[in-house]
Amino acid sequence: MEEGLGQNSVPGSGLVDRTRIVEVKPLRSLAPVLPKSLQLSTSGRYPSGFPPFVLFEGPQESQPSPTHMPTPIRSYRKPQDGAEETPAGVNGDTSSPMEDVNGKSVDDSPKRPLQPMKNCKSSQKRRTKTQDSGSSSLVGGISIAQRDDGDREVVNLVLMTFDSLRRRLCQLEESKELNTILGAKRPDLRASNVMTSKAFRTNMRRRVGAVPGVETGDIFFLRMEMCHVGLHGQSMSGIDYMNVKDELQEEPVALSIVSSGVYDNDAEDEDVLIYTGQGENFNKKDKHVVDQKLHRGNLALDRSSYRKNEVRVIRGLRDAGNKNAKVYVYDGLYKIQDSWIEKGKSGGGVFKYKFVRLPGQSSAFAIWKSVQKWKTGSSSRTGLILADLSTGVESIPVSLVNDVDNEKGPSFFTYSNSLRDSKPFSLVQSSYGCNCNKTCVPGDLSCSCIQRNEGDFPYIANGVLVSRKPLVHECGPMCKCFPNCKNRVSQAGLKHQMEVFKTENRGWGLRSFDPIRAGTFICEYAGEVIDRAKVYKKGGINDDYVFDTSRIYNPFKWNYEPSLLEEISSNVSTEDYTIPSPLTISSKNFGNVARYMNHSCSPNVFWQPVLYAENNQYFLHIVFFALGHIPPMTELTYDYGCSGHGDGSSAPQGIKKCLCGSSKCRGSFG
Known part of the structure; x- marks a missing residue:
């Protein structure tokens, strides 16, 4: 449970709760001078010959120290050989071996490529003479230079590839295929090991400060x-x-920290973080209270406090969609302003470090804190026009906000989360629904809906789409499985709290209060199915709220690369969509939140054709999924595509200027 910042920050000149602060002594001599509560016999207890809080200071002149100040941490020496190993830390962490300048572990024992990884420290890769001479040879689409120093595009490629592998391995595990083929669990570790063995990584050159x-x-x-x-x-x-x-010397410095958010780390101030050092306060052998030791990560933080180098801060926050999991948000660069020792909850001494954000950075943590207050109603939303734009149609309210100008809302329309006047079409399948009992089970090839999906269950357990397909076949009202079957993801309505908001220059937009994981269902494009010829008239498009499957969309790869999983024979299908018949939807008069998603040449959302049967007929639906991980309050966008049929119905007047601001902006769309 988090405590207020004032409880753990450096005390002021007022009253002090001395039960929370270790009694201090001046540290002005080379001999360790310890607080009485921490003065323990060193004989035979500490292999290094020093108690855990060995504090060294250069000047030898002793001066009184104010009684209200906590003990500053100032150690200029590394722990001697034989120091105790630090168990799992206060922050739920495990200490790692000391690393050299290149991040190479001192204990550099070989790692098996398919064993769960203990850490992800970069190791020296063997390079050919051609690679050493500056060749742009590619490994998995990433050049040698990009592996050392990436850019935004390369980072996104690595993250997308990792997650695509993880999703596929999850799919195989849930269908009982992974255990028989690879003999291990934890698809995330499997994906990581595959990526590492293929050198599919970036920014392997370790550095202080920002990461490209x-x-x-x-x-x-x-x-x-x-x-x-x-x-x-x-x-x-x-x-x-x-x-x-x-x-003069070699010493460790901190590069980054992860604040788990569930320990003694203060997280109330948006620009200040009080971080607790690593190391337990409880000896598991004889069950007595111990003190944290100034070595490994703690020593690195101490040296960074002295050097004033930048440290990357990542905050771990609870995932609203999964209370047992965390979402990690990169909160920028901080510096350690102060450090001290105080008693932990167990009674042992713990290190405390005061991190302060460097100015000129946006505060991701501030956005998270604001969203939580809005969701709980503890803070009013600036510019709120309507609390629920859907008027109860959605199970989760959709707020309408304008904090840009005085416009009171978009043009009138009727909120609907389904298609109207949709035209059915026939397929070759002999039956319309599956005969599964209760719910469809991954790997059950007797399920007709799984058969239509080429033998694979399209979603993993948390409802995340595994791969883009020409068509995804979901169970529908005609299937005998229960309505909560995991193969009905797109039919359950919104899963995240959405907000329609006024943008600076592109009208109204859509964003989510919640973080969204790659492959997660966003919404369906609801509206009226109309005749395409009526939309495209002479002079251009007369409807700004149109989705047209016959447009040309920029190709992109989202599925996993089969060559990266050499142990698995895969029947991955093409990512090109196969629409049984063109579908044009207008949300001008009837629609849902999808009508507010703006175009972007670098979108974070993509559309997927989904098919299921109703009333003895098949109907096509256009469903949106997250392309990558999307932070809270980030605008949701997709590629509108371009008309290019040359049949007279796609007049060039329909092309519009693009204002997406992407570095890859094409300049126009439509």
Whole structure:
């Protein structure tokens, strides 16, 4: 449980709760001078010959220290050989071996490529003479240079590839195929090992400060994702560090920290974080209270406090969609302003570090805190026009907000989350629904709906789409499985709290209060199915709220690459859509939140044709899914495509200027 910032920050000049602060003594001599409560016999207890809080200071002149100040941490020496190993840390972390400048572990024992990884520290890769000479040779689509220093495009490619592998391995595990083929669990570890064995990573050159291609506010659902893009090199430990050399000595400095959000780390101030050092306060052998030790990550934080180097801060926050999981948000660069020792809840001494955000950065954490207040009603939403634009049609309210100008809302329409006047079409299948009992089971090839999906269950357990397909066949009202069958993802309505908001220059837009994972269902495009010829008239398009499946859409790859899973024979289908017949939908008069999604040449949402049977007939639906991980309050956009049929119905007057602002903007759409 988080505590208020004032309880753990450096005390002021007023009254102090001395039960919370270790009694202090001046630290002005080379001999360790410890608080009475921490003075323990060193004989035979500490292999290093020093108690856990060994504090060294250069000047030898002793001066009184104000009684209200906590003990500053100032150690200029590394722990001696033989120091105790630190168990799982206060932040739920496991300490890692000391690393050299290149991030190479001192204990560099070989790792089996398909074993669960303990950390993601980069290792030296063997390079050919051609590669060493600066060749742009590609491995998995990433050049040698891009593996050391990536950019935004490369970071997105690595994250998308990792998640596509993880989804596929989850699919295989749930269908009982993974265990027989690879003999292991944890698809995320499997995906990570595959990526590592193929050198499909970026930003492997460890560094202090910002990471190329990673932006403040980026979110991650797994620590492995942060490892593969070079943001945080430890899959378990909360402190990532490396050794640096100067003219006089070599010492560790902190590169990044992960604040788990469930321990003694303060998280109330948007620009300040009080971080607790790593190391338990409880000895498992004889069950007595112990103190944290100034080595490994704690020593690196101490040295960074002295050096004032930038440290990347990642905050772990509860996932609204899964209370047992976390979402990690990169909150930018901080510096350690102060450090001290205080008693932990168990009675042992713990290190505390005060991190302060560097100015000029956007605060991702501030957005998360504001959203939580809006959702609980503890804070009013600036510019709120309507609390629920859907008027109860959606199970989750859709707010309408304008904090840009005085416009009171979009043009009138009737909110509907389904298609009207949809035209059925026939398929070759002999039956319209499956005969599954209760729910369809992955791997059950007797299920007719699974058969239509080429033998694969299209979604994994959390409702995430595994792969783009020409058509996704869902169970429908004619199937005997229960309505909560996991193969009915697009029919359950919104799963995230949405907000329609006024943009600066593109009218109204759509965004979510919640973080959205790649492959997650966003919404269906609801509206009236209309005749395409009526939409495209001489002079251009007379309807701004049209979705047309016959447009030309920029190709992109989202599915996993089969060559990366050499152990698995895959029947991955093409990602090109196969629409049984063109479908044109207008949401001008009837529609849902999809009508507010703007165009972007670099979208974060894509559409997928979904088919299911109703009233003895098949109907096609256009469904949107997240292209990548989408942070809260990020505008949701998709590619509108371009007309290019040359049949007279696609007049060039329908082309509109694009204002998406993407670095890959095509300049127009429509």
